[in-house]
Amino acid sequence: MDTIIKTENLGKKYKEKYALQGANLEIEKGEIFGIVGPNGAGKSTLLKLLSGITLPSEGRIELFGSDNLEKERKRMSSIVENPTLFKDMSAKDNLEYFRIQRGITDKSKIDDLLNVVGLGDVGRKPVKKFSVGMKQRLAIALSLLSNPEILILDEPTSGIDPKGIVEIRKLLQRINKEREVTILISSHILSEVENLANKIAIIAEGKIKEVISIEELNEDTGEYLIIKTSDNKKAAVVLEGALGIKKYEAKEKGQLFIYERADEVEAIVKALVDAGLGIREVTKKHQKLEEFYIETVERKGA
Ligand code: ADP
Numbered sequence: 001m002d003t004i005i006k007t008e009n010l011g012k013k014y015k016e017k018y019a020l021q022g023a024n025l026e027i028e029k030g031e032i033f034g035i036v037g038p039n040g041a042g043k044s045t046l047l048k049l050l051s052g053i054t055l056p057s058e059g060r061i062e063l064f065g066s067d068n069l070e071k072e073r074k075r076m077s078s079i080v081e082n083p084t085l086f087k088d089m090s091a092k093d094n095l096e097y098f099r100i101q102r103g104i105t106d107k108s109k110i111d112d113l114l115n116v117v118g119l120g121d122v123g124r125k126p127v128k129k130f131s132v133g134m135k136q137r138l139a140i141a142l143s144l145l146s147n148p149e150i151l152i153l154d155e156p157t158s159g160i161d162p163k164g165i166v167e168i169r170k171l172l173q174r175i176n177k178e179r180e181v182t183i184l185i186s187s188h189i190l191s192e193v194e195n196l197a198n199k200i201a202i203i204a205e206g207k208i209k210e211v212i213s214i215e216e217l218n219e220d221t222g223e224y225l226i227i228k229t230s231d232n233k234k235a236a237v238v239l240e241g242a243l244g245i246k247k248y249e250a251k252e253k254g255q256l257f258i259y260e261r262a263d264e265v266e267a268i269v270k271a272l273v274d275a276g277l278g279i280r281e282v283t284k285k286h287q288k289l290e291e292f293y294i295e296t297v298e299r300k301g302a
Contacts, residue, residue: 002029003065004150004182005050010059012045018206019045023059025201025208027184029149032176034197035186038297042206043186044080047154050184051078063150077143078152087128091119091138094127098142113141117171133164137171144175151175153185157192169196190293195283202296209296212289222287223262226255227269230278238275243268255281 005027012020020042027033035043048054050061052073063072086094095110114120117137127135136156143151156172157165173196175181187193193200194214202209217223229235232250239245239258245268247259258268262284269279 003027004029004063005184006062006065007050008060008062010046010049010061011057012042012049012054013057020049021206023208025211027182027199029182030176030180031199032172032183032185032197034193034200035184035203036188036190036193036200036293037186037203038188041188041203041297043188043203044154045206046203047078047080047152047184047186051076051080051152053078053080074146075148076150076152077146077148078154079139079143079156080152080154083139083142085127085135085138085142088126090124090126091122091130091134091141094138095141095145098145102146104145109145113144116144116175117141118167131161131164133160133167136160136164136168140168140171140175144179144181148181150182150184153183155186155188157187157189165192172196190290191283191285194286194289200289202293204297210292212292214286217286217289224285224287225258225262225265225268226281226283226285227258227272227279228253228255228281229272230280232256234275235272235277238271238277239268242271242275 003026005025007023007025010020010023011018023046035046037043049056052069060067061069063069064075066072086097091114092110095113099110111120117140119134119137119141127138130138157168160168172183172185176183185193185197197214199211199213201211227235232254235256236248236250239248245258245260249257251257261268265282265284269282272279
């Protein structure tokens with residue numbers, strides 16, 4: 001695997017206080033790398049340093065194995081601060097404006113990108129009438145105009161409703177797979193990154209506390225599923241009867257926590273659907289990650 005982002009002892013001080021300190025990270029080509037931590041932990045600072053929006057107080061950054069950052073940053077796109085969108089213009093006109101401004105000659109890209117981000121049918125609707133999720137998807141389309149190899153997004157799901165969050169998650173997964181874009185994303189909500197990233201760095205109080213790959217976590221037995229169905233009582237009968245699952249608990253908000261066979265999501269969902277149940281939510285959680293996050297982050301009152 002190629003390391004395409006590397007930081008060594010990277011730090012940023014504002015006055016006397018470190019916003020980020022001693023950050024050592026290696027991000028491989030093709031990864032979706034999640035940075036999770038509470039507000040004020042230093043996530044934006046790290047992403048701003050990588051994007052070149054602020055300069056480090058100490059340490060170094062390497063991109064694509066080089067420290068010619070000005071050159072290598074051309075291979076990167078970032079949405080770290082609120083993107084400039086022309087609110088009275090349509091999605092297409094926004095894309096067209098930035099295509100011309102950036103000297104990109106291929107006009108066919110516009111419709112292609114609108115379709116990629118699911119805005120192919122919004123027509124002339126001005127951006128000011130877009131939902132937060134639609135604006136974010138347009139920002140992602142704009143960031144893809146230059147065919148980046150790395151995409152950096154700071155809290156891309158902030159302020160977006162649950163349906164919109166799922167759309168952004170699927171979109172980022174598609175961009176990662178189909179366009180082979182390495183993605184670096186931050187969030188203060190563990191579950192948002194847990195369901196998207198293949199590697200996670202936990203950050204608190206300006207320090208990277210742990211880097212864990214989802215692969216490693218999957219080898220761990222502490223996985224469980226949270227399923228929400230149209231009828232939990234019936235779902236429990238199906239779990240026991242058709243699948244022989246006994247280790248489950250019905251929780252508040254209509255959620256069923258399933259503590260065994262969490263790797264058989266498809267079979268479980270199929271059995272529930274075959275029994276005529278509507279599935280409203282399926283989430284896989286990693287006990288170890290959750291516990292670790294709580295230990296390193298929340299118990300400190302951060
Ligand atoms: P996060 O993105 O995890 O919420 P930030 O990177 O924005 O955290 O902030 C980390 C710390 O650095 C916070 O204590 C914040 O107040 C401080 N900080 C961030 N930007 C500045 C700045 N421009 N001037 C002074 N302090 C800052």
